[in-house]
Amino acid sequence: MPVFVDTNVLVYARDASEPGRQPQALAWIEHLWRTRTGRLSFQVLQEYYATTTRRLRPGLHPEQARADVRDLLAWRPVPTGAEVLEAGWRVEDRFGLSCWDGLIVAAARIAGCEYLLTEDLQHGSDLDGLRVIDPFQVTPDALSS
Numbered sequence: 001m002p003v004f005v006d007t008n009v010l011v012y013a014r015d016a017s018e019p020g021r022q023p024q025a026l027a028w029i030e031h032l033w034r035t036r037t038g039r040l041s042f043q044v045l046q047e048y049y050a051t052t053t054r055r056l057r058p059g060l061h062p063e064q065a066r067a068d069v070r071d072l073l074a075w076r077p078v079p080t081g082a083e084v085l086e087a088g089w090r091v092e093d094r095f096g097l098s099c100w101d102g103l104i105v106a107a108a109r110i111a112g113c114e115y116l117l118t119e120d121l122q123h124g125s126d127l128d129g130l131r132v133i134d135p136f137q138v139t140p141d142a143l144s145s
Contacts, residue, residue, distance in 0.1 A: 002039045003032055003143070004108035005075075006118035007047040009135050010040075014052050014060060014068075024136050028117060031140035032075075041078040041107035043100075045069050078107040095127060105130060115143065 005028075012018050012025035032038030049069055052060040060068075078084060080103065087106035092099055101120060105127055108116045116132050123134035133142065 001037065001115065001143070002111060002113045003037050003115045003117055003133075004039045004041075004104070004111055004113040004130075005029075005032065005044065006104055006116065006120060007044045007051065008119055009117050010044070010048045010068075010072075011051050011056070015056055017057065021136055024139075028135045028140055038072075038075045039078070039108070039111040039113055040072060040075050041080060041084070041104070041111075043080050043103055043107065045072060045077055048072075076111070078111050080107070084110060091127070097121070 009025050009028060012021040013029050015022060029038070049062075049065050052065045052068070053062050084103055084106050087110065088099065088103035090102075091097060091105045092102035095102075095105075097105065104118070105116065108130055109128075114129070114131060116127070116130050117135050118132060119134050119136055121127075121132045123132060123137050125132040
């Protein structure tokens with residue numbers, strides 16, 4: 001089952017200043033590569049690039065961040081177009097989420113995901129069939145149960 005990955009998980013995997021979260025983020029990403037179940041959107045890729053090159057200390061060199069983004073293109077990113085925008089607004093209105101989180105949820109649904117891996121929403125929430133998983137509360141083995 002495809003798992004949609006929010007930006008924060010990818011960033012923590014590169015953030016050495018977060019020794020408590022980095023190994024967990026890496027374990028999730030490794031699992032998703034191995035099982036070929038990782039999905040994301042171009043919004044996530046854009047946020048990842050901006051965060052890792054401008055906010056992390058030390059940040060990634062732009063070429064390293066670009067190489068990461070190029071690799072993640074294998075996860076079939078959902079383009080942010082009219083369909084995602086309209087669906088994101090519906091999600092925003094229905095669940096009271098921010099516009100950015102609404103776009104993430106909409107893209108995850110469009111990608112056919114059952115799970116959304118993020119720390120930004122409440123773990124265990126069911127957003128009309130999309131289950132929120134906080135990657136820092138459970139391991140990838142949780143998907144097997």
